[in-house]
Amino acid sequence: MPWLLRWFNALAPLAAIAVVIVLWWGCKALFGIESFILPSPLEVVHAFAEDPRTFLIGSMESASAAAIGFSIAAVLGVLLASALSLSTRVERSVYPLTLFFQMVPLIAIAPLLVVWLGYGKPTIIASAAIVSIFPVIANTLQGLRSANPHLIELFQLLRASKLTTWWRLALPSAVPNIVTGLRISAGLASIGTIAGEFIAGVGGERAPLGVLVMTGLRSFRTDRVFVAVLLAALVGFVVFGCVGVLSRLLLRRWLVS
């Protein structure tokens, strides 16, 4: 019965979520956990329903920061990797420096970003970009080096300049690797956004999710914290999903070859 199997495959993830919710509820009821430690799923839904505007605006703020930070990382990462690939000497000297971005804990540089960019969105975007740029650089570099030597020779024969060879050969050859890098960094961008909001987020009318988490904690509204956390996960999922769809469209041409 293939249709049954198909339904099962489609419903299996939903079933897993349902099981988690039931366990969550069961734990709370069984051990009598207080709501400020573990609110029930219903209380979480309630917390969202009583103030949907704040949460939706917060989600939009976080999503846009993540998307902008990710886009900056994508463009800058590809350009930086391309610049590095044009000269092996430059690559050898600068690549370790880019490793710095991978190694340095965001929490450690975020206060510096606040000093330079102030509280608010620019710092949050910057932290999303910093966290997510390294996978783009590393994967793009690998892709740029992977161009078929036969085709490189063809371009030499046709007297193509270094820049033309990059644009028409190296970059298209690197697309599958770039897409891999973008997928990794899409996930990281939303993490960087929330972390940036913890440190540099501004409250009030347009408070982003990271700030809503903090204010929820401070006012012992664990139910609101839960809403913000779940929405943050949703934002990450949406950003990752969009990149996934885009990359699949982009790769269609490359995968068949």
Add this chain to the structure above:
Amino acid sequence: MPTRPVIAVHEITRRFRDTLAVDRVSFEVPVGGCVALVGPSGCGKTTLLRMIGGLDVPDAGSIVQIGGEAAFVFQEPRLLPWLSLLDNVALPLRLRGVPRGVARDLAMESIALVKLSDAVHRPPSQLSGGMRMRASLARALVASPRVLLLDEPMSGLDEVTRHELDEELRALWERLRCTIVLVTHSVPEAAYLAEEILVLSPRPARIVARIPTPIGHRSASTWTSASLNETVRCASEALLTAVAMDAQQRHLA
């Protein structure tokens, strides 16, 4: 009627570290002529062709090539997988800064020459081996080169496709009259396509025989299957003798 050579190769030698690949080879190709270099695999014939095309530099000797930029057809089609057939063929023009519209129009003409007009929008992954080779040939022809260098273009193809393409290549050459240097390990192919066959020895490549073919005489009366067979026999014999002598020398050494 002596014609001015478009390609004049004089005593060229090429060495890779301590192995000699090409040893004092000299030959000329007249305007609109077609010369085939035939030799056993790995004898250095591709190296020779690459030097004529400027992809490699000889250690000694000289190459004069006055036909302008030579177009190369490689053993592999070397198409860009993400471009359509049309854009692949237009590539050499695009790299020279020809506007896309003009380049595509010229590419269409070139594609028509190799009879692939029905497949212009397909990516290389949707072309057969023979079609890819035709595409590669169309790309070489797109800039109307006066010199065409063919490096075993048919080696990856099945027998039937190969015959078909040989025939078309011949028709194209008769129509376009560009100067061709063809590298192949197939004697019948060389005899069918070229005016002169240069038989090369196993590595290092030396010319051991120069055999004119029936088309070389340029008269219909001599162009019979009997004369073609005779050419194939002569060239094969020269090739086999060269291989046998080489084996003997190696044995003695």
